[in-house]
Each structure stands twice: as structure tokens, then as C-alpha cells.
Amino acid sequence: MLSKGGCPKTMLSIKDALEAVEGRWKLLILFSLSESPKRFKEISREVNGITDKTLSKELKNLEENKLIIREVYNTFPPKVEYSITPHGLSLEKVIDELHFWGLAHRNKVIGK
Structure with missing residues (x-):
């Protein structure tokens, strides 16, 4: 339930969370x-729909926020792989809830 008045600590933690996953792509990448x-x-x-330039930028940001790791393998040609960290996996409930909210929202707005 949303509280009234907005506790400053709560506002700060929500701001931090939104900055870590802001934009239309980060949660989809995760x-x-x-x-x-x-x-x-x-x-x-x-x-x-994501461009390579945007994907590159978003991957760097997710790595900075410790939500993913970038691993470079010593092969020729070099192989680079991205994986989600345990910290990134901690967003699973958030992504699930956004999925269910998105379904309900689509139904309410579009009627499908």
C-alpha cells in the first residue's frame, strides 16, 4: 500500500532503485x-527494438550497478559473455510484479 506523506528515507531508496533500472531497456535486458x-x-x-549503441550503454550501466557481469574469454576471436549477478536476480519479484501489472494495465487501457 502506498503511504501518504513520503518518508525521506523511503523516497531516497525508491530514487536509488529507479536510477539503477531506469529506462525502457534495463529490465528487459535483465x-x-x-x-x-x-x-x-x-x-x-x-x-x-534496441539498437547496438543503446544496448552497449545499458550493459555498461547495469555492470556499474553490479546487476550483471561481463566476462571476456581468452579465445580467438575474443568471446564476451554477459550474465546476471545474484544482486540482479534479486529483482525477480519486481519483474514478475511488473509483468502482472502490465497485463492488467493492457487489459484496462486497450481492453485485450
């Missing part, structure tokens, strides 16, 4: 990585 580690192009194919 969802893509939640089943298994993936290479850049695999993520790009799964997250429909």
Missing part, C-alpha cells in the same frame, strides 16, 4: 539474462 548468460548479439535479438 529478463533476457535471467535464464542463461548470453553474448551481445543474443541479447540484441531477444530485446526487440
Whole structure:
């Protein structure tokens, strides 16, 4: 339940959370990585509509926030793989709730 008045500590923690997952792509990227580690192009194919430039920027930001890790393998050509961290996996309930809210919202707004 939403509280009235807004506790400053609560507002700060919500602000921090929103900054870590802001934008239209980060949660979709995390969802893509939640089943298994993936290479850049695999993520790009799964997250429909994202440009390579945006994906690169979002992956760097997710790595800075310790939600994913980037692993470079010593092969030729170099293999780079991204995987979700336990900290990133802690967003599973948030993603599930957004999924259910999105279904209800689509039904309410579009009627489908």
C-alpha cells in the first residue's frame, strides 16, 4: 500500500532503485539474462527494438550497478559473455510484479 506523506528515507531508496533500472531497456535486458548468460548479439535479438549503441550503454550501466557481469574469454576471436549477478536476480519479484501489472494495465487501457 502506498503511504501518504513520503518518508525521506523511503523516497531516497525508491530514487536509488529507479536510477539503477531506469529506462525502457534495463529490465528487459535483465529478463533476457535471467535464464542463461548470453553474448551481445543474443541479447540484441531477444530485446526487440534496441539498437547496438543503446544496448552497449545499458550493459555498461547495469555492470556499474553490479546487476550483471561481463566476462571476456581468452579465445580467438575474443568471446564476451554477459550474465546476471545474484544482486540482479534479486529483482525477480519486481519483474514478475511488473509483468502482472502490465497485463492488467493492457487489459484496462486497450481492453485485450
